[in-house]
Amino acid sequence: MTPPLLQALRLTKSFPGVRALKGVSLTLHPGEVLSVIGENGAGKSTLMKILAGVQTPDSGEIRLDGQPIELRSVHDAQKYGIALIHQELNLADNLEVAANIFLGREHLRWGLIDTQRLYREAETFLTAVGLEVHPATRVSELSLGQQQLVEIAKALSVQARVLIMDEPTSSLSSSEAATLFRVIRDLRSRGVSLVYISHRLGEVKELSDRVTVLRDGENAGDLERAEIHHAAMVRLMVGRDLSQFYAHEPHPPGAPVLQVRDLRTPANPRHPVSFEVRAGEIVGMAGLIGAGRTEVLEALFGVTPAVSGSIRLGGTDVRPESPEDAIAAGMALVPEDRKHQGVILEMAVRTNLSLASLRQDQQHGFLNRTREASLSEEMIRSLRIKTPSENQPVQFLSGGNQQKVVLGKWLALRPKVLLLDEPTRGIDVGAKHEIYRLMEELSRAGVAILFVSSELEEILGLSDRVLVLHEGRLTGELARADLSEEAVLHLATDTLPPDPVPASPAP
Amino acid sequence: MKKILGITTLLFVVCVLTSLASDSFLSAYNLENLVRRTALFGIISIGVAFVIVTGGIDLSIGSVVCLVGCGLPWLLTTQGWSVPAALLAVTALSLSIGLFHGLLITKLKLPPFVVTLCGLLLYRGIARGFTRDQTVGFGSDFKGLRTLATGEIPLPFLGGFSLPAPWIFLLVVAVLAAVFLNRTIYGRYLLALGRNEEAARYSGINTDRMVILAYVISSGLAGLGGILFVLDVNSAQPVDFGNFYELYAIAAAVLGGCSLRGGEGTIVGVIVGAALMQVLRNMITLVTTHNNIEFAIIGAVILAGVIADELVKRYAIRRRAARALAAEG
Numbered sequence: 076m077t078p079p080l081l082q083a084l085r086l087t088k089s090f091p092g093v094r095a096l097k098g099v100s101l102t103l104h105p106g107e108v109l110s111v112i113g114e115n116g117a118g119k120s121t122l123m124k125i126l127a128g129v130q131t132p133d134s135g136e137i138r139l140d141g142q143p144i145e146l147r148s149v150h151d152a153q154k155y156g157i158a159l160i161h162q163e164l165n166l167a168d169n170l171e172v173a174a175n176i177f178l179g180r181e182h183l184r185w186g187l188i189d190t191q192r193l194y195r196e197a198e199t200f201l202t203a204v205g206l207e208v209h210p211a212t213r214v215s216e217l218s219l220g221q222q223q224l225v226e227i228a229k230a231l232s233v234q235a236r237v238l239i240m241d242e243p244t245s246s247l248s249s250s251e252a253a254t255l256f257r258v259i260r261d262l263r264s265r266g267v268s269l270v271y272i273s274h275r276l277g278e279v280k281e282l283s284d285r286v287t288v289l290r291d292g293e294n295a296g297d298l299e300r301a302e303i304h305h306a307a308m309v310r311l312m313v314g315r316d317l318s319q320f321y322a323h324e325p326h327p328p329g330a331p332v333l334q335v336r337d338l339r340t341p342a343n344p345r346h347p348v349s350f351e352v353r354a355g356e357i358v359g360m361a362g363l364i365g366a367g368r369t370e371v372l373e374a375l376f377g378v379t380p381a382v383s384g385s386i387r388l389g390g391t392d393v394r395p396e397s398p399e400d401a402i403a404a405g406m407a408l409v410p411e412d413r414k415h416q417g418v419i420l421e422m423a424v425r426t427n428l429s430l431a432s433l434r435q436d437q438q439h440g441f442l443n444r445t446r447e448a449s450l451s452e453e454m455i456r457s458l459r460i461k462t463p464s465e466n467q468p469v470q471f472l473s474g475g476n477q478q479k480v481v482l483g484k485w486l487a488l489r490p491k492v493l494l495l496d497e498p499t500r501g502i503d504v505g506a507k508h509e510i511y512r513l514m515e516e517l518s519r520a521g522v523a524i525l526f527v528s529s530e531l532e533e534i535l536g537l538s539d540r541v542l543v544l545h546e547g548r549l550t551g552e553l554a555r556a557d558l559s560e561e562a563v564l565h566l567a568t569d570t571l572p573p574d575p576v577p578a579s580p581a582p
Numbered sequence: 583m584k585k586i587l588g589i590t591t592l593l594f595v596v597c598v599l600t601s602l603a604s605d606s607f608l609s610a611y612n613l614e615n616l617v618r619r620t621a622l623f624g625i626i627s628i629g630v631a632f633v634i635v636t637g638g639i640d641l642s643i644g645s646v647v648c649l650v651g652c653g654l655p656w657l658l659t660t661q662g663w664s665v666p667a668a669l670l671a672v673t674a675l676s677l678s679i680g681l682f683h684g685l686l687i688t689k690l691k692l693p694p695f696v697v698t699l700c701g702l703l704l705y706r707g708i709a710r711g712f713t714r715d716q717t718v719g720f721g722s723d724f725k726g727l728r729t730l731a732t733g734e735i736p737l738p739f740l741g742g743f744s745l746p747a748p749w750i751f752l753l754v755v756a757v758l759a760a761v762f763l764n765r766t767i768y769g770r771y772l773l774a775l776g777r778n779e780e781a782a783r784y785s786g787i788n789t790d791r792m793v794i795l796a797y798v799i800s801s802g803l804a805g806l807g808g809i810l811f812v813l814d815v816n817s818a819q820p821v822d823f824g825n826f827y828e829l830y831a832i833a834a835a836v837l838g839g840c841s842l843r844g845g846e847g848t849i850v851g852v853i854v855g856a857a858l859m860q861v862l863r864n865m866i867t868l869v870t871t872h873n874n875i876e877f878a879i880i881g882a883v884i885l886a887g888v889i890a891d892e893l894v895k896r897y898a899i900r901r902r903a904a905r906a907l908a909a910e911g
């Protein structure tokens with residue numbers, strides 16, 4: 076039998092106050108897709124960073140084709156043909172797409188960058204990942220999902236034998252994810268081995284030849300192709316059973332809390348949207364990436380104020396010109412981009428959790444430290460945030476736990492209207508259920524919830540009603556009784572009669 | 583805390599070395615002068631610390647010191663204004679300079695470096711203009727007013743040693759600043775936006791208002807510094823009054839633990855940093871025969887301090903990791 080392509084043996088790694096890996100092993104065969112799953116903080120990203128030379132293990136061995144190798148830097152790993160797509164985006168967003176793809180490996184011509192060739196080759200990789208933008212586009216102009224695709228194109232361009240993807244779909248919509256799966260299958264058929272990390276077990280089941288499960292920095296077990304079922308994966312990850320779908324129990328909603336009339340966002344000024352959310356109602360907002368869902372939430376929250384239209388909150392007109400206004404009116408927004416908008420990475424868990432509610436809890440301008448401490452303790456406990464202490468800087472938490480910190484920060488405000496943009500991005504199954512339960516609880520308490528999600532399961536499972544957007548236009552509204560995957564996808568990809576809205580003259 | 587300890591040790595070492603190298607260092611006259619200068623520079627350093635905490639920079643401090651330092655005697659002597667009117671005018675002027683900077687930086691999104699660099703050129707130019715580049719001073723008048731800077735408060739039990747009056751100002755400013763930064767929600771807002779302005783704004787913080795406030799504080803304290811400096815030395819020459827003071831202030835803040843990346847800083851650290859800067863300058867004048875290497879030495883010491891700090895930080899991280907490993911395994 077040929078030796079495994081890549082093997083990790085008894086790797087350990089510690090950080091201050093945390094033992095992230097306590098002797099983890101992993102085996103990757105040629106031409107297979109191996110999924111690595113586990114709860115938030117189980118050590119998946121740490122293991123991958125070690126395999127890609129980003130971090131060095133404290134002990135343990137790595138073998139390639141049966142030979143022990145040392146990976147001291149990313150450069151070493153690339154030399155051996157190992158490439159990693161990080162969980163957090165790592166693009167220079169002031170540079171062009173092509174420049175990012177070939178960063179550090181630019182083609183030269185007479186000592187200068189050969190831009191034409193760069194564009195040409197970038198184009199082929201962009202086509203491969205199904206991203207239709209010009210290679211000269213600046214990365215900062217792309218949406219988060221598109222940026223993720225650029226990362227993947229970049230990894231493809233290294234011509235890796237082993238390609239590691241750490242939660243590549245967490246910011247992709249289902250159709251973009253489908254493109255990615257095509258790319259993955261195509262790579263596998265060409266003999267590339269892939270390591271795939273995701274909290275979306277449906278994807279894992281669909282893609283993987285084998286699954287390795289980590290729990291608390293140790294191997295919890297492996298599953299062969301035939302054994303890969305939702306229940307089996309969850310049992311190994313969590314150590315107990317969890318039902319596959321979250322069954323939301325609708326309860327009669329109250330009076331309309333949030334009423335939006337003819338809201339025009341700066342991004343899509345030609346398509347006014349109108350809708351309402353009642354007290355105790357959970358409304359899902361579906362659509363492809365770029366459909367304008369985030370823009371609607373950001374207009375409601377005053378991040379990029381609406382061009383026109385009216386927003387009524389509990390019967391009074393509000394015109395949020397800033398998040399400050401929106402919060403004062405009783406809204407909260409769990410934003411899409413955790414790293415930039417959600418947390419302050421260098422600050423402690425406690426400081427992040429209290430940041431939005433400092434004003435509410437102030438004592439004549441002074442910090443209420445007792446309240447701050449009890450609040451962070453309460454949130455860490457109820458959201459099960461995995462952290463050595465409340466003083467740990469958020470940057471040292473695993474991605475999913477960072478997301479829980481963002482949620483906690485906004486729950487602490489006790490808003491009347493809760494807006495959530497991809498709230499379970501990067502969160503493990505157990506924690507997802509907790510967040511769904513929390514949303515359910517809040518809605519029972521009368522909070523009006525509007526959430527955006529690219530996970531159809533989530534939209535279907537949680538929503539009392541679903542709004543579907545396509546290219547900035549509200550293409551439909553589905554009541555719970557009419558909800559189905561087909562109905563949502565149909566509206567989201569729009570095969571509809573032409574624009575019902577009299578278009579205002581284009582600028 | 584560790585940072586303050588480090589720089590305090592450095593201050594102590596430099597003091598000991600200087601006193602060994604020069605007999606006049608420990609003379610009452612020299613020490614008193616040193617302590618007084620420390621207070622004056624401490625005040626302007628605290629000001630710039632607020633701006634540095636937001637991730638910005640204020641290069642105009644020296645010129646604001648010049649503008650106010652020349653403006654006060656000019657108003658009082660040449661223009662014959664009353665003392666309260668003149669003080670009010672220069673204070674209002676320095677605060678509005680800060681407001682002006684803050685508005686340009688937040689509303690027009692101009693880079694702080696550019697805005698305050700232009701301020702540096704502008705305000706000194708204005709001062710040289712209205713004084714016609716002539717020295718302005720109090721002569722032998724305004725003795726009462728000048729005690730604000732030259733006065734001394736005798737300390738009991740300390741054998742005739744007395745506290746220079748500017749220390750009263752410094753202590754009041756420092757206590758207010760420390761309470762503001764560490765105990766109020768606005769201080770927390772400043773630290774948060776210094777690290778990640780976008781996340782701070784998403785959290786409902788009016789970041790523009792906080793940034794403007796920081797520049798107002800910086801210019802305001804530069805103004806207070808300017809008043810005290812000119813009262814202390816009795817006259818001001820517009821060409822070089824307050825020259826390079828912004829750099830002393832920034833260096834003190836950085837030595838005292840403010841990160842130029844924003845979001846970090848303590849007031850006590852800044853005061854110790856200011857003291858260190860003054861002792862260094864003092865050492866150079868006392869020990870060497872040529873003052874012209876002053877900047878070289880100051881630059882070298884600051885660089886060494888920053889490098890040492892970074893190395894210690896890395897070492898501490900590695901130690902912590904090793905300890906965690908030992909504790910568990």
Ligand SMILES: Nc1ncnc2c1ncn2[C@@H]1O[C@H](COP(=O)(O)OP(=O)(O)OP(=O)(O)O)[C@@H](O)[C@H]1O
Pocket residue numbers: 090091093094095113114115116117118119120121122162461470471472473474475476501503
């Ligand atoms: N640089 C670091 N410093 C300190 N602790 C760290 C660091 N990196 C990771 N950790 C800790 O190590 C543990 C494992 O983290 P890791 O990122 O590998 O988890 P993960 O399985 O990828 O989780 P997620 O699904 O949330 O992304 C976590 O407890 C995390 O807080």
Ligand SMILES: [Mg+2]
Pocket residue numbers: 119120121162241473474475
């Ligand atoms: Mg991870």
